[in-house]
Amino acid sequence: MAVKVIIPTPLRVYAAKKDSAEVSARTVGEALGGLTTQFAELRKHLFTDDGKLRSFVNVYLNDEDIRYMAKEATPVKDGDVVSIVPSIAGGRALA
Amino acid sequence: MADPFQLNISHELVERIGQYGAGTFPHECCGALLGHDSAFEEKAGAVPSREVLELFPLVNRRDDSPRNRFAVTAEDVLEAEKAARQHGLDVVGWYHSHPDHPARPSPFDREHAWPWYSYIIVSVMSGKPADLTSWRLNDDRQDYTPERIEIRNRAAV
Helix, strand or coil, X not given: CEEEEECCHHHHHHCCCCCEEEEECCEHHHHHHHHHXXXXXXXXXXXXXXXXXXXXXXXXXXXEEHHHCCXXXXXXCCCCEEEEEECEEECCCCC | CCCCCEEEEEHHXXXXXXXXXXXXXXXXXXXXXXXXXXXXXXXXXCCCCEEEEEEEEECCCCCCCCCCCEEECHHHHHHHHHHHHHCCCEEEEEEEEEECCCCCCCHHHHHCCCECCEEEEXXXXXXXXXXXXXXXXXXXXXCEEXXXXXXXXXXXX
């Protein structure tokens, strides 16, 4: 299936400054895998060392958060749009 | 030697970030930095530059621990990006306050940071704005590089 992956602004410098990429995938996980195959430098910003999506990386299939679907196993179809959306967190050290 | 990163911002916006930090003290404030970055402009040979031209204050979603944590949800990020587009700008970074704490990124800040964005931190001591610094996460995610803040009176873009 041909799907479009939307790349968030802070990661575009690792993706030839593109704001999206076309990948061939059957699931959201495969779409993200296809993206990091095209742009290897993206991987460490999206996934932890053990291959899990980082907690502040949010992924939407069209307008649905994949956490409320089948997560990375969520199937995709031709023309779907997978969006990577940052969430932001931080704060001072304790004490 | 030139600093690797420089952030241009007006005195007025620096003051406003301090005021937001004082207003939410002893809780952390947070919001988006809207502006321009030359990385996405098509001018050949342009000197890399970044300028903050507007702020987009957000509600700190960490109501369980607002004195030492801040959180901006994905929905808030999309709202900030929409506001930026309406001004013809991009979200180029984020600001937050450190109540009664220095304006230095914490290990928690680093673990949750994105590359490329500018992270402005304002220290608010006993309710009064103090130091203001800006940082960028290194590509290897292991550390931050301080970003030089150039305070300007007018937009130069």
